Amino acid sequence: MEMLAIPVFVLDTDSRVMIWNRACERLTGVQAAEIVGTDQHWRTFYEQRQPTLADLVLQNRLDDIPHACHDAVHGNLSAESWCDMPRLGRRRYLAADASPIFDERGTMSAVVETLRDQTDEKLAQIALQQLATRDGLTGLANRRCFDETLHAEWARALRQKQPLSLLMVDVDNFKAYNDANGHLGGDECLKRIATAVASEMRVNDLVARYGGEEFAVILPNQSLKGAAAVAERIRCRVERMQVPHRLAPTQHVTVSIGAATAIAGPDNDASQLIAIADAALYRAKHLGRNRISLPV
Numbered sequence: 001m002e003m004l005a006i007p008v009f010v011l012d013t014d015s016r017v018m019i020w021n022r023a024c025e026r027l028t029g030v031q032a033a034e035i036v037g038t039d040q041h042w043r044t045f046y047e048q049r050q051p052t053l054a055d056l057v058l059q060n061r062l063d064d065i066p067h068a069c070h071d072a073v074h075g076n077l078s079a080e081s082w083c084d085m086p087r088l089g090r091r092r093y094l095a096a097d098a099s100p101i102f103d104e105r106g107t108m109s110a111v112v113e114t115l116r117d118q119t120d121e122k123l124a125q126i127a128l129q130q131l132a133t134r135d136g137l138t139g140l141a142n143r144r145c146f147d148e149t150l151h152a153e154w155a156r157a158l159r160q161k162q163p164l165s166l167l168m169v170d171v172d173n174f175k176a177y178n179d180a181n182g183h184l185g186g187d188e189c190l191k192r193i194a195t196a197v198a199s200e201m202r203v204n205d206l207v208a209r210y211g212g213e214e215f216a217v218i219l220p221n222q223s224l225k226g227a228a229a230v231a232e233r234i235r236c237r238v239e240r241m242q243v244p245h246r247l248a249p250t251q252h253v254t255v256s257i258g259a260a261t262a263i264a265g266p267d268n269d270a271s272q273l274i275a276i277a278d279a280a281l282y283r284a285k286h287l288g289r290n291r292i293s294l295p296v
């Protein structure tokens, strides 16, 4: 086991380290000499005391790790997670498998844990996920993520019989802003507005770039009155930023916002919510911009 290319450690039934192989030393930065015979192996992986997978197998706590797979027949446990790795000073994403070792009488005498460093794969997966769901300019959720979230929230609202609200936020006179400040200047302005809108959100809300200079905000479990209050906060926040716009009547960048709320039912769907919010936005523009509008 010492020379195996795979990082391995073995615990005895008192949770003391019996074996800590060379590959494990290389992965963790902790030498066998300092850890064998102790029950301090958790410090290698975590800042705060926390059982390793091998400890959970020893304690027969096979259901205690979220997302762990366990093979109840053989008592094996597999899991993957981010580990602090205090000695290395950088987090690693480790995949671990732990299996009990039994003596000839069938009594558990030790547990072996093998580790695989999956950090690069995990980071690549996160980057791909980001690419698939984030808007490149603003970092907000993209249109695809918005569509998926709206449908999921609609289904949830239907199950829970809760209202679902939507805001459509559109920058006023943005063509003129681009004309005056160039497309790159326009991009910077969109980034600032995205940050302003996002800063008004609660954890379960989603703000997305719906397209061009239009943003959409999904507000689960929110009444029309609540949605109107959020919309007004967003409008005020953008106004307070005082981003100069010399071709706008206010001389500053402003937004118009349409709000809509629906109680999901079998006879309506999420696209109707978008249509109602769009119509409200159109009215806000028609009434002079820099305002919020609710369904009539």
Ligand SMILES: Nc1nc2c(ncn2[C@@H]2O[C@H](COP(=O)(O)OP(=O)(O)OP(=O)(O)O)[C@@H](O)[C@H]2O)c(=O)[nH]1
Pocket (backbone or CB within 6 Å): 137, 170, 171, 172, 173, 174, 175, 176, 178, 182, 183, 184, 185, 186, 187, 190, 211, 212, 213, 285, 289
């Ligand atoms: N800089 C920049 N401009 C964009 C982007 N996406 C869309 N636009 C511009 O946004 C402008 C939107 O113009 P319009 O749809 O005419 O609307 P508006 O001038 O904002 O007028 P109102 O919405 O009626 O107030 C167009 O000139 C687009 O080229 C982007 O990613 N970056």
